[in-house]
């Protein structure tokens with residue numbers, strides 16, 4: 584039930600029908616009994632800027648931005664938050680006082696999905712060099728990770744990412760697992776329909792954590808191997824749920840929590856394989 588004062592937000596993408604964000608934000612809206620709605624907004628790339636300004640003019644509080652708009656979203660912003668500059672992408676827009684503010688919450692979501700992890704604790708190894716890799720690498724470095732190694736099929740892409748971010752970041756052809764505190768997969772390997780990620784986890788120390796950003800399936804072959812070795816970590820759903828928090832709080836002025844109930848509701852919408 585909405586009143587004339589309802590707060591509006593949504594997710595922009597093309598296509599957008601696959602997005603779990605309406606389910607996720609809708610669950611929080613219902614939980615907090617807010618006079619609010621979060622809707623899917625299918626917007627073609629060529630209409631993005633016009634549509635965003637229109638939504639802001641129509642009183643929306645803001646939107647999430649997904650493929651293919653994460654880079655185009657920069658151009659419509661009046662202000663881009665430092666962590667979005669570092670991530671090279673905007674996934675959350677906040678419309679406030681006639682201004683459009685861009686944020687990137689992916690790195691925050693990644694770290695929040697690993698509550699037991701302190702990036703300062705030791706070296707990290709990151710597989711991949713795409714958009715997700717950049718947001719996570721920036722968050723790790725900015726949280727004090729002492730050494731970050733990128734491993735990517737196309738090494739030039741990893742080199743470019745390392746140069747763009749700067750700091751204690753290097754590129755390697757093989758993952759230096761010995762002594763690593765964290766291993767993260769940001770490639771699409773292990774995703775349903777893709778080849779599995781083949782990596783021997785034996786050299787990882789017993790305290791190492793293993794994280795995967797893939798969430799279809801929830802337990803990738805990498806995470807199954809980590810579990811078999813007794814290693815903790817997080818799956819891609821954890822990051823998906825946590826990256827939604829800052830936007831929800833900015834638009835609706837309520838800090839929502841990620842808990843088992845929310846996880847179950849969203850996980851029920853994810854195919855097993």
Ligand code: ATR
Nearest residue numbers: 711712713714715716735736737740769770771772
């Ligand atoms: P995203 O923005 O979601 O991170 P992306 O930019 O397409 O997506 O990046 C996908 C990542 O998965 C890249 O690191 C890619 O490696 P390349 O840079 O060499 O393309 C990696 N990837 C995808 N398919 C792969 C495969 N079959 N083997 C190894 N790496 C793969």
